[in-house]
Amino acid sequence: xxxxxxxxxxxxxxxxxxxxxxxxxxxVAWVAGGLSGLTEWDLRAVWFTLWQAALSATLSAALAVxxxxxxxxxxxxxxxxxxxxxxxxxxxxVIAAVLGLIxxxxxxxxxxxxxxxxxxxxxxxxxxxxxxxxxxxFNLPLSVRLILQGWQGVPAExxxxxxxxxxxxxxxxxxLERPMLRGVLPGVWLAVFLVCLTSFTVALALGGGPRAxxxxxxxxxxxxxxxxxxRPRPWGWCRSRSASxxxxxxxxxxxxxALAPGWTLRAGxxxxxxxxxxxxxx
Amino acid sequence: xxxVLIPALLLATPALAQDRVLxxxxxxxxxxxxxxxPAIEQGFEAICDCDLQFVTGDVLPRVMMEGEGTQADxxxxxxxxxxxxxxxxxLFAPHGQDTSDLSLPIAWEDDIFLPYNWxxxxxxxxxxxxxxxxxxxxxxxxxxxxxxxxxxPRSSVSGLAMxxxxxxxxxxxxxxxxxxxxxxxxxxxxxxxxxYGLFTDGEADMVLSYTTSPAYHIAAEEDxxxxxxxxxEGHYFMAELVAQVAGTDQPELAQQFMDWVLTPDFxxxxxLANWSxxxxxxxxxxxxxxxxxxxxxxxxxxxxxxxxxxRAPALDEWQRAFR
Numbered sequence: 001x002x003x004x005x006x007x008x009x010x011x012x013x014x015x016x017x018x019x020x021x022x023x024x025x026x027x028v029a030w031v032a033g034g035l036s037g038l039t040e041w042d043l044r045a046v047w048f049t050l051w052q053a054a055l056s057a058t059l060s061a062a063l064a065v066x067x068x069x070x071x072x073x074x075x076x077x078x079x080x081x082x083x084x085x086x087x088x089x090x091x092x093x094v095i096a097a098v099l100g101l102i103x104x105x106x107x108x109x110x111x112x113x114x115x116x117x118x119x120x121x122x123x124x125x126x127x128x129x130x131x132x133x134x135x136x137x138f139n140l141p142l143s144v145r146l147i148l149q150g151w152q153g154v155p156a157e158x159x160x161x162x163x164x165x166x167x168x169x170x171x172x173x174x175x176l177e178r179p180m181l182r183g184v185l186p187g188v189w190l191a192v193f194l195v196c197l198t199s200f201t202v203a204l205a206l207g208g209g210p211r212a213x214x215x216x217x218x219x220x221x222x223x224x225x226x227x228x229x230x231r232p233r234p235w236g237w238c239r240s241r242s243a244s245x246x247x248x249x250x251x252x253x254x255x256x257x258a259l260a261p262g263w264t265l266r267a268g269x270x271x272x273x274x275x276x277x278x279x280x281x282x
Numbered sequence: 283x284x285x286v287l288i289p290a291l292l293l294a295t296p297a298l299a300q301d302r303v304l305x306x307x308x309x310x311x312x313x314x315x316x317x318x319x320p321a322i323e324q325g326f327e328a329i330c331d332c333d334l335q336f337v338t339g340d341v342l343p344r345v346m347m348e349g350e351g352t353q354a355d356x357x358x359x360x361x362x363x364x365x366x367x368x369x370x371x372x373l374f375a376p377h378g379q380d381t382s383d384l385s386l387p388i389a390w391e392d393d394i395f396l397p398y399n400w401x402x403x404x405x406x407x408x409x410x411x412x413x414x415x416x417x418x419x420x421x422x423x424x425x426x427x428x429x430x431x432x433x434x435p436r437s438s439v440s441g442l443a444m445x446x447x448x449x450x451x452x453x454x455x456x457x458x459x460x461x462x463x464x465x466x467x468x469x470x471x472x473x474x475x476x477x478y479g480l481f482t483d484g485e486a487d488m489v490l491s492y493t494t495s496p497a498y499h500i501a502a503e504e505d506x507x508x509x510x511x512x513x514x515e516g517h518y519f520m521a522e523l524v525a526q527v528a529g530t531d532q533p534e535l536a537q538q539f540m541d542w543v544l545t546p547d548f549x550x551x552x553x554l555a556n557w558s559x560x561x562x563x564x565x566x567x568x569x570x571x572x573x574x575x576x577x578x579x580x581x582x583x584x585x586x587x588x589x590x591x592x593r594a595p596a597l598d599e600w601q602r603a604f605r
Contacts (some may be wrong), residue, residue, distance in 0.1 A: 041601055099479055106483045107468075109430075126469045200561075201472045204434060205480070208469045209604040217472075221436040224343050226367075 014186035053196035056135035064143030072151035086141035130206030150184035302332035309359040318555035346410040349440035355530040387581040397521035399558040401492040404510040423462040459526040460603035515581035
C-alpha cells in the first residue's frame with residue numbers, strides 16, 4: 001500500500017499546526033514578560049484550556065471512528081438526513097445547547113430522573129465532566145463527518161479487491177482502514193482541539209465554577225470587560241492564531257489523496273457507484 | 283452607482299432634516315425587541331427632528347478604542363462600577379443635568395455619567411421550591427442544601443456587583459464568606475441570561491439577579507412564585523448610565539438627548555421596558571407591580587474609586603474560595 005505519502009503530509013500539517021499553537025503559547029509567555037507576567041490564575045486557565053481541549057478532542061475523535069464506520073458501511077433510509085443533521089450541534093446557539101444538555105443530564109434532567117426511579121445514585125454534570133460532555137456533544141458529529149469523508153475517500157475498488165482476496169475484517173482494517181485513519185485522525189483531532197481552545201460560555205456554565213476558566217475568558221475579561229488594552233494583546237495573539245488556524249483548516253486540509261486514486265484499478269467487473277457497491281458482508 | 287443613488291435619496295426625502303443623525307452606541311440588550319431601544323428611538327425622533335441611529339455591541343471597549351475619532355454622539359447603557367476607566371479617558375462631556383432630586387436610594391453627584399435606571403442585586407428564588415428561604419445574608423451563608431447559580435465577576439456586570447456586594451457586607455471577612463458560599467454555588471455563568479435560564483429550568487434554588495426581576499414574572503407571566511430574598515445587611519446598588527461624547531459633531535442634539543433622559547416622557551418607559559426602576563420619577567407614577575415589590579431597607583454602594591481599588595483583591599479572594 002502506498003501509504004507513506006499521506007502519512008507524511010498528514011503528520012507534517014498536524015505538526016505545523018501544533019507548532020503554531022504551542023509556538024503561540026510560547027509567544028504569549030514571551031510577550032507577557034515571561035511566565036512570571038502571568039498570574040497564578042492565568043496559568044491555571046492555560047492549563048485547564050489545554051487539557052480539556054486535548055481530552056475533548058481525543059474522546060470526540062475516538063468515539064467518532066465507530067460511528068463514521070457504521071455510517072460508511074450501512075445504507076438505510078434517512079442516512080443522508082442524519083449526516084446533514086450531524087452539522088446541527090455545531091451551529092446551535094451555545095445557550096440552547098447548554099440548556100438542552102441540562103435537560104438531559106442536569107439535576108432535574110431526564111437521566112437523573114431515570115436513575116432515581118430505579119434507585120441508583122444521581123450524577124452531577126457540573127464540573128470538568130460537564131465541560132467534556134458538552135464539547136463531545138458539539139464536536140463528535142463534526143468528527144464523524146470528517147472521518148466519514150476519509151472513509152468515502154477510500155475507493156470502492158479497494159474494498160472489492162479485498163473481498164475478492166477473501167480478506168477478513170481484521171485484514172481490511174489493517175490494510176485499508178487504519179492507513180486511512182492514520183491520515184485523517186490527526187487533522188480531526190487538531191480541528192476539535194482548536195475549537196475547544198476557544199470555548200468559554202460552555203466551559204464556564206457547565207464547569208461548576210472558576211476552576212473551569214479558559215484562556216478565552218481571560219481574553220474577554222481583559223479586553224471587553226476591563227478595557228485593559230495592553231493586557232489582552234498576548235491573549236489576543238493566542239486567540240487569533242488558534243482561530244485563524246481553525247478558520248483556514250476545513251478548506252485547506254488535504255485529505256489523504258494518495259489513498260484515493262482508485263480509478264487505476266482496471267478489474268474486469270463493471271464498476272458500481274462509489275461506496276454504494278460495497279460487498280454486503282462488509 | 284453613488285452618483286445615481288445620492289440624488290435619488292435626496293429627492294425621496296426632501297423635507298425631512300435627515301442629515302441630522304444622532305449616533306447612539308448601546309448594548310445588544312437595549313435594541314432587542316423587548317429592550318427599551320425601539321421606544322427610545324421613537325420617543326426621541328418625535329421631538330428632535332433628527333434620525334436616531336443605534337450602533338449595538340460592546341459600548342465602552344469600542345468607544346475607548348475609537349478614541350477621539352469615534353462616531354458615537356451618545357453612549358447608552360454603561361454600568362456603575364465600570365466608570366473609572368471611562369472617565370479617565372476624557373472622552374465624555376458633562377451631562378448638565380440637576381441630579382439633586384433623582385428617585386435613587388443614593389445621592390448622585392457624578393457630572394459626566396447620568397443614570398437612567400437602577401436596581402439592586404438580589405438572590406431570586408422560586409417560592410414553590412424553596413420553602414424556607416434565608417432571611418439574611420448570614421442565614422444564606424449557613425444554609426444547607428441550597429443551590430445557587432451566579433454570574434462570573436470577570437465577564438458580567440451583575441457578577442461584579444455581587445463581588446462588591448459581598449465585599450461591602452463582609453469587608454475583610456469576604457474571603458470567609460465566599461468559602462461558605464462556594465459549596466452552594468452550582469455553577470458560575472458568563473452572563474445573566476445563562477444563569478437565569480438555569481434557574482427557571484429548575485436547576486438551582488436561587489439565582490443572582492435583581493430585586494426587580496420578580497416584576498417581570500408577575501407582569502408578563504402572571505407568575506408570583508419568583509421572589510427576591512431581601513436581606514437586612516443591605517443590597518448593592520446598580521444603575522445604567524448614559525453619557526455624551528465630548529467630540530460629538532452633533533453637540534446640540536446630544537445635549538437635547540441628555541436633557542430628555544430624565545423627563546417623565548423617557549422615564550415612564552423604563553420600568554416595563556427595562557424591568558428596572560426609573561432614575562427620576564415619583565414613586566406614585568411607577569407601575570403598580572414595581573410599587574408592590576419588597577424593597578431593601580439598606581442600599582450599599584461603593585464609590586467608583588473604592589470599587590476600582592477593591593476589584594482585583596476581591597476577585598482574587600473569590601477565585602481562591604473556589605479553587
